[in-house]
Amino acid sequence: MEKLKSLIIAWASLRVIYLDKLKRHEDSYAVSQEFYDWTASLNDYQQIDKGNILKVPTFNKENRTN
Numbered sequence: 001m002e003k004l005k006s007l008i009i010a011w012a013s014l015r016v017i018y019l020d021k022l023k024r025h026e027d028s029y030a031v032s033q034e035f036y037d038w039t040a041s042l043n044d045y046q047q048i049d050k051g052n053i054l055k056v057p058t059f060n061k062e063n064r065t066n
């Protein structure tokens with residue numbers, strides 16, 4: 001489970017960097033805040049059910065405009 005936590009945190013960090021490069025600062029801030037809240041709660045809830053892990057969609061698709 002520790003490896004999974006590390007991978008998820010690394011993904012969130014890379015996603016924030018990527019969104020910043022695209023100048024999508026609101027999305028970047030939202031991802032960073034969600035993952036801050038999530039990682040802060042890891043100490044409180046040591047057992048994380050896989051069903052509770054959010055699957056994030058690709059942000060470059062769907063209802064996005066440039």
